[in-house]
Amino acid sequence: MKSKVIAITLILFFLITFVIFFKGLKNSNVYTPSSNQEKEVPSFELKSFEDNTKIISEKTFKTNQYYLMNVWASWCIPCRDEHKFLMELKKDKKIELIGFNYKDNFKNATSFLKDLGNPYNIIVSDKDGIASINWGAYGVPESFLIYENKIIKRFIGPINDEDLLEIKKIIR
Amino acid sequence: MRFVHIFLIVSIILNFNFIKADEIKTENKIAKNLRCLICQGQSVYDSDSEFAISLKLVIKNKIQEGMSEEQIYSFLKIKYGEWILYDPVFNKNTYFLWLLPILIFLAGGAIIIRRFYNKNNLD
Amino acid sequence: MASFIGSYSLGFGLFFSIFIIFFSIINLKNSEVLDKKIISFTFIQFFFVFISFLGLIISFIISDFSNETVFNHSHTTKPLFYKISGAWGNHEGSLLLWLLVLTLFISIFLMKSNQQPTKYRIFTLLFQQIIIIGFFVFLIKTSSPFNYIFPKPNEGLGLNPILQDPALAIHPPILYLGYVGSSIIFSSALGAMVTTHVSKEWAKHIKRWVLASWVFLTLGILLGSIWAYYELGWGGFWFWDPVENVSLMPWFALTTLLHCILVLEKKKILTSWAMILSIATFALSMSGTFLVRSGILNSVHTFANDPERGLFILIFLFTLIFLSIFIFIFFHSEEEKIENNFFWLSKETSILVNNWFMMYFLSVVLIGTIYPIFLEVITANKISVGPPFYNKLIIPFLIPFLLAMAIGPKLNWIKSDFKDKFYMIIFLMISFLLSALIIREFNISFLINTILVTSAFFLFFSTLREFFIKRLKNLSQNIAHFGFSLLILSIIFNNIFSNEVITNLKIGETFKSEKFIINFENINQENGKNFKAIIGKFNVLYTDGSSDTLNPELRIYNQPNIITSEADIKTNLLTDKFMTMNYVQNQEYFNIRYQIKPFMIWIWISVILISFGGLLSFFKKRYEI
Numbered sequence: 001m002k003s004k005v006i007a008i009t010l011i012l013f014f015l016i017t018f019v020i021f022f023k024g025l026k027n028s029n030v031y032t033p034s035s036n037q038e039k040e041v042p043s044f045e046l047k048s049f050e051d052n053t054k055i056i057s058e059k060t061f062k063t064n065q066y067y068l069m070n071v072w073a074s075w076c077i078p079c080r081d082e083h084k085f086l087m088e089l090k091k092d093k094k095i096e097l098i099g100f101n102y103k104d105n106f107k108n109a110t111s112f113l114k115d116l117g118n119p120y121n122i123i124v125s126d127k128d129g130i131a132s133i134n135w136g137a138y139g140v141p142e143s144f145l146i147y148e149n150k151i152i153k154r155f156i157g158p159i160n161d162e163d164l165l166e167i168k169k170i171i172r
Numbered sequence: 173m174r175f176v177h178i179f180l181i182v183s184i185i186l187n188f189n190f191i192k193a194d195e196i197k198t199e200n201k202i203a204k205n206l207r208c209l210i211c212q213g214q215s216v217y218d219s220d221s222e223f224a225i226s227l228k229l230v231i232k233n234k235i236q237e238g239m240s241e242e243q244i245y246s247f248l249k250i251k252y253g254e255w256i257l258y259d260p261v262f263n264k265n266t267y268f269l270w271l272l273p274i275l276i277f278l279a280g281g282a283i284i285i286r287r288f289y290n291k292n293n294l295d
Numbered sequence: 296m297a298s299f300i301g302s303y304s305l306g307f308g309l310f311f312s313i314f315i316i317f318f319s320i321i322n323l324k325n326s327e328v329l330d331k332k333i334i335s336f337t338f339i340q341f342f343f344v345f346i347s348f349l350g351l352i353i354s355f356i357i358s359d360f361s362n363e364t365v366f367n368h369s370h371t372t373k374p375l376f377y378k379i380s381g382a383w384g385n386h387e388g389s390l391l392l393w394l395l396v397l398t399l400f401i402s403i404f405l406m407k408s409n410q411q412p413t414k415y416r417i418f419t420l421l422f423q424q425i426i427i428i429g430f431f432v433f434l435i436k437t438s439s440p441f442n443y444i445f446p447k448p449n450e451g452l453g454l455n456p457i458l459q460d461p462a463l464a465i466h467p468p469i470l471y472l473g474y475v476g477s478s479i480i481f482s483s484a485l486g487a488m489v490t491t492h493v494s495k496e497w498a499k500h501i502k503r504w505v506l507a508s509w510v511f512l513t514l515g516i517l518l519g520s521i522w523a524y525y526e527l528g529w530g531g532f533w534f535w536d537p538v539e540n541v542s543l544m545p546w547f548a549l550t551t552l553l554h555c556i557l558v559l560e561k562k563k564i565l566t567s568w569a570m571i572l573s574i575a576t577f578a579l580s581m582s583g584t585f586l587v588r589s590g591i592l593n594s595v596h597t598f599a600n601d602p603e604r605g606l607f608i609l610i611f612l613f614t615l616i617f618l619s620i621f622i623f624i625f626f627h628s629e630e631e632k633i634e635n636n637f638f639w640l641s642k643e644t645s646i647l648v649n650n651w652f653m654m655y656f657l658s659v660v661l662i663g664t665i666y667p668i669f670l671e672v673i674t675a676n677k678i679s680v681g682p683p684f685y686n687k688l689i690i691p692f693l694i695p696f697l698l699a700m701a702i703g704p705k706l707n708w709i710k711s712d713f714k715d716k717f718y719m720i721i722f723l724m725i726s727f728l729l730s731a732l733i734i735r736e737f738n739i740s741f742l743i744n745t746i747l748v749t750s751a752f753f754l755f756f757s758t759l760r761e762f763f764i765k766r767l768k769n770l771s772q773n774i775a776h777f778g779f780s781l782l783i784l785s786i787i788f789n790n791i792f793s794n795e796v797i798t799n800l801k802i803g804e805t806f807k808s809e810k811f812i813i814n815f816e817n818i819n820q821e822n823g824k825n826f827k828a829i830i831g832k833f834n835v836l837y838t839d840g841s842s843d844t845l846n847p848e849l850r851i852y853n854q855p856n857i858i859t860s861e862a863d864i865k866t867n868l869l870t871d872k873f874m875t876m877n878y879v880q881n882q883e884y885f886n887i888r889y890q891i892k893p894f895m896i897w898i899w900i901s902v903i904l905i906s907f908g909g910l911l912s913f914f915k916k917r918y919e920i
Binding site (some may be wrong): 207277 | 655
């Protein structure tokens with residue numbers, strides 16, 4: 001009797017373990033932030049990319065206006081791929097693009113924009129990567145869709161045509 | 173060469189603007205308890221990725237701003253979620269994590285004691 | 296050509312499993328002696344796998360890029376030594392190595408076990424064949440090392456430079472010898488249960504396998520850790536990374552089994568426990584393989600992961616687990632209660648206490664490693680379990696463990712008194728004073744550290760005394776325990792006395808701290824065979840006036856295009872000085888990591904001592920204790 005109970009518990013235990021491992025196989029094992037969670041825009045005070053003037057977040061984001069804040073760098077290869085989509089988005093008047101230049105130098109970044117076009121209304125520079133951490137960003141490229149001082153959607157990695165459609169759908 | 177040494181010694185003596193050893197220790201301790209998100213299973217302390225290097229700067233700044241260790245953890249937890257903390261918080265999600273090993277230890281002790289108890293009964 | 300032969304020879308190898316199983320079953324029915332054919336077939340199977348392995352190595356040596364594995368992991372400019380080690384430095388090749396050792400070990404088992412009952416040997420062979428077939432199918436179906444690429448590429452993709460390291464070249468083979476050794480213990484335990492051969496004789500015979508696997512596993516873990524220290528450039532040797540944990544778990548189980556077998560070879564008690572441990576050791580080795588190869592865990596040591604592979608190992612692993620539960624429940628009978636007559640203060644009890652703590656440590660590591668998987672599947676919450684968790688749950692329990700380890704070996708079987716009381720008390724006092732003095736010097740949490748260091752010193756002194764009073768008796772065990780006390784002491788001192796700094800420095804800049812200043816003098820460029828190197832020159836000046844010059848390196852490899860940083864490590868008997876330099880995107884400064892780590896090589900030395908103890912015991916002819 002006793003051994004039967006033990007046997008059944010053991011088998012049940014291992015069956016559950018099996019099922020969990022089986023399901024766990026499908027889960028991703030890398031960091032994936034929740035992309036739909038609404039968050040307040042963190043306030044920042046950063047230097048402008050062009051002329052080192054101060055840019056303060058409170059003055060940057062107006063209400064009733066969509067913004068896409070795009071973390072980019074000239075040394076980042078996927079950023080080149082997403083750039084044409086940003087240029088496309090620039091044509092849309094309902095949204096303003098804010099460039100968040102991550103750990104870059106002025107010369108390379110300017111020639112990057114010269115080659116591929118400048119989609120940004122404002123560019124702020126994050127020399128040492130500290131400000132990006134306030135945003136909860138952890139790599140380049142990464143983009144935040146902002147409305148009414150809230151992050152309403154987050155895009156990890158380069159923007160592709162699907163993301164572009166999605167953004168256009170939201171701001172319409 | 174010698175000149176450099178003398179120069180350095182003099183600069184040690186003259187310059188009182190040391191970075192406090194305690195501060196470095198706290199910095200390292202915090203960085204060791206954080207997971208580098210873009211790396212595969214590395215702590216922020218161990219990692220040399222761009223993200224980790226920036227995060228180390230953030231930790232340093234926050235300490236100088238006077239934030240405590242706990243405040244820094246909760247700041248980062250808000251930004252990145254619990255995944256970033258290597259030391260899991262004790263809450264309803266982690267009761268089993270913390271208590272199960274202890275329960276196993278107690279059960280093991282009970283089994284050993286029972287062996288002797290049963291034997292004495294047989295005698 | 297070599298790949299072609301290798302591929303076919305693998306198929307033939309699998310084919311021979313059929314013969315082996317067929318003749319084994321016939322042999323079971325009608326004979327008292329083991330059929331010679333079975334042994335020959337086992338050897339032939341080993342031979343075919345060996346040819347196959349050789350084929351893979353040759354493909355690597357001649358850089359045959361029409362072989363997919365070679366293409367993915369090799370390059371013509373790679374040094375010959377790493378071409379060869381590249382053969383098992385990847386998923387496919389390492390599995391072939393597993394298989395090679397599996398077939399080798401069962402052949403050795405059959406040769407060395409002729410004192411044992413025939414039925415038991417045949418059953419062990421049959422169970423081992425289940426594992427072998429599983430690996431054959433896994434290898435051929437999901438991870439064949441001999442996939443053909445057409446057209447043949449001109450150049451390979453190269454081996455990740457951090458894997459080009461001598462310690463890492465021999466780390467996998469040694470570790471697998473340990474893992475696979477545990478498969479023999481597993482099969483033999485199942486075989487012994489089926490033929491009711493669980494006895495003192497069985498224990499004596501399997502003890503050598505336990506010892507051999509244990510020595511290999513210990514050395515394998517050591518090599519991995521040495522590699523991490525010298526190559527990864529993080530300045531640590533153990534990170535509680537899931538993959539490291541996965542090698543530590545079978546080690547705990549095997550160490551427990553080793554101690555348990557000591558009792559079992561004396562008298563027939565604790566048999567069920569020994570069976571459970573034998574099964575657990577191999578099950579844990581296999582779960583390790585599953586966790587590492589399936590990519591279910593986030594770890595530094597990732598193999599190319601593929602869910603299909605993960606699924607295969609998962610099903611295979613649980614088949615073996617259910618098979619062993621079945622055999623355990625239906626064939627294993629509990630020992631008679633009569634022999635269970637030992638008293639509180641006895642060697643048996645001390646071994647039980649060892650088992651108890653070992654199981655606790657094992658459960659901490661196991662739960663810490665797999666809990667995040669469970670939590671994510673059940674609640675979709677992601678958490679990380681890292682070093683702080685393990686430190687909190689393991690360190691306090693080390694204290695009674697160390698004390699028990701010092702007292703245990705002094706006890707007699709069945710019933711004992713405290714001998715040597717006088718010396719033990721003296722040692723305890725000396726240890727306490729010594730620790731208090733050392734710890735007080737440093738501004739760290741006094742109480743727990745003092746008690747911990749006291750118990751480690753206590754073990755240290757009492758094992759040291761054993762060397763003098765018992766001389767050659769118990770030498771192997773004493774060396775291992777002594778090594779363990781040394782290991783704990785070195786780890787603690789390494790931890791609490793280390794001095795670590797991470798800072799950003801430009802060329803010419805100086806970093807000042809209370810204990811030393813670092814001056815970044817300049818950088819130089821050099822060209823290596825397949826990399827460019829940027830070498831920094833740093834002067835470190837200590838407050839006592841002494842100084843060091845360190846030259847950490849940044850290497851930019853061409854194939855594959857990867858930047859690695861090579862630490863400059865200055866080692867002496869007491870401390871290691873460790874410096875790395877890292878490139879930061881678009882900054883004038885470099886990220887500098889400087890660490891002063893005391894007793895670093897003593898960690899390596901003490902683990903070597905521990906495994907030497909095991910080795911000595913393995914070669915010991917006469918049974919002792």
